[in-house]
Amino acid sequence: MKKSILGFFAFLLVVQIGLSNVNSKSPLFNNLQDYGGVVWYNLVTPDISSSKKFYAKLCKWTFQDFVVKGQKLAIISNNGQPIGSMIEIKKADSSAWIASVQTDNIDASISDFVANGGRVIIDKFKINQSVGEQVIVEGPLGEKLSFIETMQPKMSLLENKEGKWIWQELWSSDPSISEKFYTTTLNLTVTETEDDGKPYWIFKNGDKKVAGLMTNPLTGANPQWVPYVKITDIDGAYNLLQQTDAHVYLKPTPEVRNGNIVVFQDPLGATLCFENFANN
Amino acid sequence: MKNLIKILASIFVIVSIYSLTSCANAHIASSAGVDVVWGSHGPRVVPSMSIGVYGGGRR
Numbered sequence: 001m002k003k004s005i006l007g008f009f010a011f012l013l014v015v016q017i018g019l020s021n022v023n024s025k026s027p028l029f030n031n032l033q034d035y036g037g038v039v040w041y042n043l044v045t046p047d048i049s050s051s052k053k054f055y056a057k058l059c060k061w062t063f064q065d066f067v068v069k070g071q072k073l074a075i076i077s078n079n080g081q082p083i084g085s086m087i088e089i090k091k092a093d094s095s096a097w098i099a100s101v102q103t104d105n106i107d108a109s110i111s112d113f114v115a116n117g118g119r120v121i122i123d124k125f126k127i128n129q130s131v132g133e134q135v136i137v138e139g140p141l142g143e144k145l146s147f148i149e150t151m152q153p154k155m156s157l158l159e160n161k162e163g164k165w166i167w168q169e170l171w172s173s174d175p176s177i178s179e180k181f182y183t184t185t186l187n188l189t190v191t192e193t194e195d196d197g198k199p200y201w202i203f204k205n206g207d208k209k210v211a212g213l214m215t216n217p218l219t220g221a222n223p224q225w226v227p228y229v230k231i232t233d234i235d236g237a238y239n240l241l242q243q244t245d246a247h248v249y250l251k252p253t254p255e256v257r258n259g260n261i262v263v264f265q266d267p268l269g270a271t272l273c274f275e276n277f278a279n280n
Numbered sequence: 281m282k283n284l285i286k287i288l289a290s291i292f293v294i295v296s297i298y299s300l301t302s303c304a305n306a307h308i309a310s311s312a313g314v315d316v317v318w319g320s321h322g323p324r325v326v327p328s329m330s331i332g333v334y335g336g337g338r339r
Binding site for chain 2: 198215216261
């Protein structure tokens with residue numbers, strides 16, 4: 001419990017300090033972005049040096065390091081654009097990616113989230129004047145995410161560009177509960193599809209696809225939001241993964257999305273997917 | 281006698297090295313819904329994925 005509390009306080013620190021520093025040096029938001037999706041990812045890791053080395057090798061990301069009161073953190077950039085941050089929590093049991101969903105009314109989002117069965121883990125806090133406020137929450141099945149309200153222009157990371165976040169997916173232990181919860185609390189609609197007999201739900205904001213939902217394919221793991229990164233050379237990425245301590249859950253195989261996906265756990269425990277998504 | 285001990289010690293070290301090397305990236309299946317993998321930092325427990333359930337990816 002103490003580790004969790006320490007982790008979350010450190011997580012707040014990286015968000016506050018990290019975003020403040022990025023915002024002062026380069027624009028975090030731009031007019032290509034839009035509401036309704038994940039706009040930022042944070043990696044909590046017990047070994048930031050190891051995590052940076054791993055993701056630099058796999059995703060070609062670069063990092064801007066900070067040390068604040070002895071706390072190591074880094075802003076993640078993809079091709080010069082900040083897309084997330086890392087915070088080192090040495091006592092953390094494993095690493096984990098936490099998504100931030102944009103809202104234009106954080107109080108309403110919190111109220112709806114709690115009223116429908118979610119809970120607040122960390123009360124809302126102000127990042128800075130230009131970015132806005134953020135809150136850390138947990139869905140009804142234990143999945144964690146955060147809301148961020150900003151006065152900045154609309155933003156979204158769902159651009160189909162190499163090295164960027166291109167999708168997020170909820171791996172749920174009960175999709176019917178998750179569907180009802182997120183359509184209600186985030187004011188989304190949902191469309192059910194089926195590929196090879198596997199049901200899949202697409203959350204939409206208007207006509208814009210913002211996230212997916214499916215039954216958790218992992219046994220022995222809690223429900224979680226899982227990010228996808230655009231990597232064109234999936235086979236090359238798989239070969240690189242095999243040279244690391246990452247654990248590959250799903251190697252590229254023609255039976256699954258024509259071999260354009262690899263799913264893995266990074267060497268410190270965070271789940272991530274690489275996808276060569278061709279259609280825009 | 282000393283030479284014999286040295287030879288036995290050397291054999292033990294060599295066999296140990298080969299044994300540990302064979303543990304690298306070893307994958308041990310379990311019946312508890314998790315697997316144990318052996319990396320450079322030692323063993324760790326990881327969830328197991330049901331390929332028949334996974335149908336994810338951007339739409």
